[in-house]
Amino acid sequence: MFISTNDTVTAESKIDTTCTYNGVKLYGKVQIVKDLPDITVEKVNVFPDLQVQKVTEFPQDCGKWQIVEDFPDFKVKFVKEFADIKIKMVDIFPGLP
Numbered sequence: 001m002f003i004s005t006n007d008t009v010t011a012e013s014k015i016d017t018t019c020t021y022n023g024v025k026l027y028g029k030v031q032i033v034k035d036l037p038d039i040t041v042e043k044v045n046v047f048p049d050l051q052v053q054k055v056t057e058f059p060q061d062c063g064k065w066q067i068v069e070d071f072p073d074f075k076v077k078f079v080k081e082f083a084d085i086k087i088k089m090v091d092i093f094p095g096l097p
Contacts, residue, residue, distance in 0.1 A: 028073030063094030
């Protein structure tokens, strides 16, 4: 087991301060899949682990997702319960709440 002293995870959040979850960076090109996701995600309106903004280019900041069909940085599956992380879709101020 690898434990990094540079990444901090708070009791409230499953996402560390570098905007990663279990080594998956939570920004970039995202493919929505039904099978074999890197992480499972639940959309919520309150108490999200991450605020996500859909963008069409330059998804280089925490919480900015560009939805793609091919060559994703990571894959997500949307679920209604037992998700790895909970997200809230936003128009402004993506990132850690």
